[in-house]
Amino acid sequence: MQEKKITIIERATEIIAKKGYHAASIQEIAEASKLSKGAFYLYFKSKDELFAELLRYHIRLITEAIEQVDQRVLDSREKTKLRLAVMMRELIKRGNFIIMQRHDIDTDIGKEMELFFLEEMEKGRRKTELDLLEVYGEESEPYLKDLRILQEGILSQIIADMLLHGLILDLDKTAAYILERMDDMVEGLLKRKAEPLVTETTPVSASIFxxxxxxxxxxxxxxxxxxxxxxxxxxxxxxxxxxxxxxxxxxxxxxxxxxxxxxxxxxxxxxxxxxxxxxxxxxxxxxxxxxx
Structure with missing residues (x-):
């Protein structure tokens, strides 16, 4: 049962990424999974339920891969570099899943899953700031939010170029490159004693989440x-x-x-x-x- 559910999720991810959530039919997903439409309902009650499980499935796999890095005995810098490489590898591997996020899901379950997705992203942001603090020490603390935004920006653009524009990169080398650029930014900020752009006291409006x-x-x-x-x-x-x-x-x-x-x-x-x-x-x- 579990293996078949995973097959359905994988096929559904490919179809939804290509056609969009609303255009993807249960009949098409069932056929791609080598099931009848009736048999599909033995595994999922609806397309909404399938989407909910699909989202949890991909995020869980990405999270588990990163958590395995955290369990390894490495110094903070090597662990951060490896975490970046693993994160990119998992995101590229699940390119269809990432592309799928570009489609608007306006069903109730879609909104529920969007909240789940946003919550996971928020956890990731907090974890990134802690990792940066561990790598660069207490003197970097005033700049943690700035550094996190800069690192996320570099990472997301590289992923976008690889997924959407076919850029081919060595991910281990890319992770090292990103970390070296973060070194440059930290060094520059500390040398100039620059005023942080974003701090704990920076005014914010209510987030979407x-x-x-x-x-x-x-x-x-x-x-x-x-x-x-x-x-x-x-x-x-x-x-x-x-x-x-x-x-x-x-x-x-x-x-x-x-x-x-x-x-x-x-x-x-x-x-x-x-x-x-x-x-x-x-x-x-x-x-x-x-x-x-």
């Missing part, structure tokens, strides 16, 4: 409200009206630029319903709106 997480948490609170409302006696409370209010709040929360004042006003209609008080306060705190 933070916005999506907040939307998901708000949706969960509102869904819990709906469950509570269903327990009300229709003769004592207007259940339909209360459900309508919660639906309107949910619609606004899911918009690209939700209006806080509108949500605040809608939520005020739930005031005085003790069963919803805690959830109303939780929602207000999450969305940073006043409790009227």
């Amino acid at each position: 933070e916005k999506e997480m907040k939307e998901r948490e708000a949706k969960q609170i509102l869904e819990r409200m709906q469950v509570v409302i269903l327990t009300f006696d229709p003769q004592e409370k207007d259940v339909e009206e209360l459900q309508g209010i919660v639906e309107l709040i949910l619609e606004e929360v899911q918009k690209k630029d939700p209006k806080k004042l509108l949500i605040q006003g809608l939520a005020a209609n739930l005031k005085g319903i003790k069963e919803l008080d805690d959830l109303r306060l939780e929602l207000a705190s999450l969305l940073e709106i006043k409790v009227l």
